[in-house]
Amino acid sequence: MRGNLSEIDIRSILQLIELGQRTGQLLVEADFHNSEQTIKDKANRHRHSRNCQQRFWFVFFLNGQIIYCQEGDSNLLRISDYLQHNRVEMQLDEQQLASLGLDHATEYGYLWALLERNMISPKVAHNIIHQLIHETLFDLLSLHQGNFIFLQGVALAPQLTSLEIAPLVAKITQQRQEWKQLYPHIQSPEQLPIIADIVQLSSSLPAATVSKLQQWADGKTSLRQLARYLNRDILTVAKVIYPYVQQGWLQLVYSGTTNLKIQIEDKETEKNHQVRIVCIDDTTTICETVESILQQQGYDAIALSNPLEALSLIFRLQPDLILCDISMPELDGYEICAMLRQSTAFRLIPIIMLTGKDGFTDRVRASMVGATDYLTKPFGDTELLMLVEKYVDLQTCVGTETRYKTC
Structure with missing residues (x-):
């Protein structure tokens, strides 16, 4: 057979x-x-x-x-x-x-x-x-x-x-x-848990639980390995950590993102805060263009072309502003925006949607999921920088409860 x-x-x-x-x-x-x-x-x-x-x-x-x-x-x-x-x-x-x-x-x-x-x-x-x-x-x-x-x-x-x-x-x-039902917050048994917010974990969980999380969530132990060590099935382990991943307190990454994690950690040690902007777009040319434009202006720009990987990494990156394409396979921009808005870590972060057409429906849907603004493709250097500066400036000038507005 x-x-x-x-x-x-x-x-x-x-x-x-x-x-x-x-x-x-x-x-x-x-x-x-x-x-x-x-x-x-x-x-x-x-x-x-x-x-x-x-x-x-x-x-x-x-x-x-x-x-x-x-x-x-x-x-x-x-x-x-x-x-x-x-x-x-x-x-x-x-x-x-x-x-x-x-x-x-x-x-x-x-x-x-x-x-x-x-x-x-x-x-x-x-x-x-x-x-x-x-x-x-x-x-x-x-x-x-x-x-x-x-x-x-x-x-x-x-x-x-x-x-x-x-x-x-x-x-x-x-x-x-x-x-x-845990998808996309948890995608694969081979993902590696990493602590993203030790303060929230420590204030919400018993000290013994936090200690165990620090032991296993080292970015080197996969969910599957953790299940083996604990003598539990993978679903049980995933369900236990799911609320913490959903809140952004734990982050799940893949082993192939090691180099990016190192870059993130290196940048987090810089003394002077550099505004970090993440661009999520499955078109490689858009990613490279946005990175080039923003980096030339002194921004810490990180482009991610895989939306699923981006959702996993973004809790670790902790950007000051997010650019997100609407039309992407497997996970579209509306879904990403809605998921991020459910987390306390991203309720006040500006999210700008990138759309290929200037349509009223797109604007309404973007507003409904909590998008801050939108930018129509193709766009030039000036359009991108003006919109980014608008919300970067807004962050530094207003209180935390009004750090973004919906479009």
């Missing part, structure tokens, strides 16, 4: 394997064209780069039940995370790893090696395998494009446990639906 995920989805494939009580392995390949992986892929690349990466997964079956799942090949990082929760150190050397002899299932063989050496108990190994299966299917059930092949054959051996497909898929499907 083989085919394309655009013709049959993962859930249906698993159901067929279960109904047929098949034994063997399923290989799934994807190239980031599903929605969540597209987000992650774009956020991990510079806007001028268009490299495409592929990911693949293995699912192993015995008589129509799942006995193991794994993403990629020969990666022990997941095992390491789970063993950290159970306070077990990985102690097999390269020669011992090579002797495991399990193609495409090194981490499964590693668990068995630990069991045989009495370094973990059967209960711990059983729990880790269940969690590995759960998190792999959580990703697989979100795929809508890619290829698959099921190879019927001898089961992966030895077996420690097996799971019925129907109840497992039903549970994870429900979790996927709840996960979508």
